[in-house]
Structures are given as structure tokens and as C-alpha cells.
Amino acid sequence: MPTLLRRGLEYLCAGLLFVIVAIVFSNVVGRYFLHSPIRWSDEVSLFLFLWLAYLGALTALMAGRHYSFPGLIDLFPPKLRLAAKTLSDLIVLVMLGVLVWCGVQLVDLLHFQRSPAIDLPLYYVYSALPLVSFLMALVVAYQIVARLRGAPELGQEPVEPSSNPDPL
Structure with a gap:
């Protein structure tokens, strides 16, 4: 069970990272090519990154890879x-x-x-x-x-x- 939970957290962290990259990339495309930035993208990516950092620390601890x-x-x-x-x-x-x-x-x-x-x-x-x-x-x-x-x-x-x- 702990292994399954840890694997689920790893997938959740990977999913959060994918969403962050997609939001930031979309904002870059919108800002520099379409001249229309996504106004909420910086805030949402920052909030998701905060959750990613904490959940990543939990995942590392569960995997025995912490300091x-x-x-x-x-x-x-x-x-x-x-x-x-x-x-x-x-x-x-x-x-x-x-x-x-x-x-x-x-x-x-x-x-x-x-x-x-x-x-x-x-x-x-x-x-x-x-x-x-x-x-x-x-x-x-x-x-x-x-x-x-x-x-x-x-x-x-x-x-x-x-x-x-x-x-x-």
C-alpha cells in the first residue's frame, strides 16, 4: 500500500509539472506571438508550483530519498x-x-x-x-x-x- 500511494503521488507531481509547463508555454506563445498574454497564468503556475514542491518533498520522504x-x-x-x-x-x-x-x-x-x-x-x-x-x-x-x-x-x-x- 505505501508503494502504491507513493507511486500515485509521483504521478500527481508529474501531472502538476506538466500542467505548469503547459500554462507557462501557453502564456509565452500568447504574449510574444499573439500579443495577448494569459493574465492568470503566472499566479496559477506559482500556486501549482508551491503544491508541487510540498508534494514532491512528501514523495521523496516516502521513497527514502530525503536528506x-x-x-x-x-x-x-x-x-x-x-x-x-x-x-x-x-x-x-x-x-x-x-x-x-x-x-x-x-x-x-x-x-x-x-x-x-x-x-x-x-x-x-x-x-x-x-x-x-x-x-x-x-x-x-x-x-x-x-x-x-x-x-x-x-x-x-x-x-x-x-x-x-x-x-x-
Whole structure:
């Protein structure tokens, strides 16, 4: 299930990137060739990019591709390695909690503001911060529990054998 969810997030991020590129390209064509820019394109592409950045960070975290120091931590003995990774994840959890708290305050602060070009309530855009930070905190908590139980962490799941044998 986590692999399926991560794959869905990857496709969502790819789709958002495609939409951003299409909007920006259409605006360039409209501005320089048709002399009629799309007035809302910069705003929409900026808002989509913000969501793409947060969802991309969540996807990277779920795939085990987020920042870490594996070369240094792998030098530790197994029990110290477990303690170092867990301590690191606990610090990340605290930071994500701060991001959720501050993000909720930001969304509340922007509750009555609307974007100038498309008249979208800004809390839709900036709700990405607390929402994705909360989801990342769930992933980190899952990682801690999986590590302490000896189960594979996200991004380290066993790979299912392919139905097609390697031709080499």
C-alpha cells in the first residue's frame, strides 16, 4: 500500500509539472506571438508550483530519498545506528510539528484574503504547508515504528520479483 500511494503521488507531481509547463508555454506563445498574454497564468503556475514542491518533498520522504547522512550513520554499531536514526527522526517530527502549527496559523491569517488574478481564497494555496507537514509527520512516525519493530522502512520495502525474467 505505501508503494502504491507513493507511486500515485509521483504521478500527481508529474501531472502538476506538466500542467505548469503547459500554462507557462501557453502564456509565452500568447504574449510574444499573439500579443495577448494569459493574465492568470503566472499566479496559477506559482500556486501549482508551491503544491508541487510540498508534494514532491512528501514523495521523496516516502521513497527514502530525503536528506540523511548514511555514510556517517552506517559507521556506527547497529544499536547506536538505530538510536541515531530514531533521534534524528524525533527531531524531524518536532520540526514538522512546528510547521503544522505555524502553517495552521498562516492559513487562519490568510483566511479572508483572495488572489488578485483568479480571486481564489489564499488559504487553499497555503494549506499545503500544514497539510503536507502533517502527512510527512505521519510518514516519519511510521518510519520510527517500523525501525523499532525491525520491519523495513519506507523506500526499503522488498522488491517483488518481476514477471518478466531478465533477458541477459
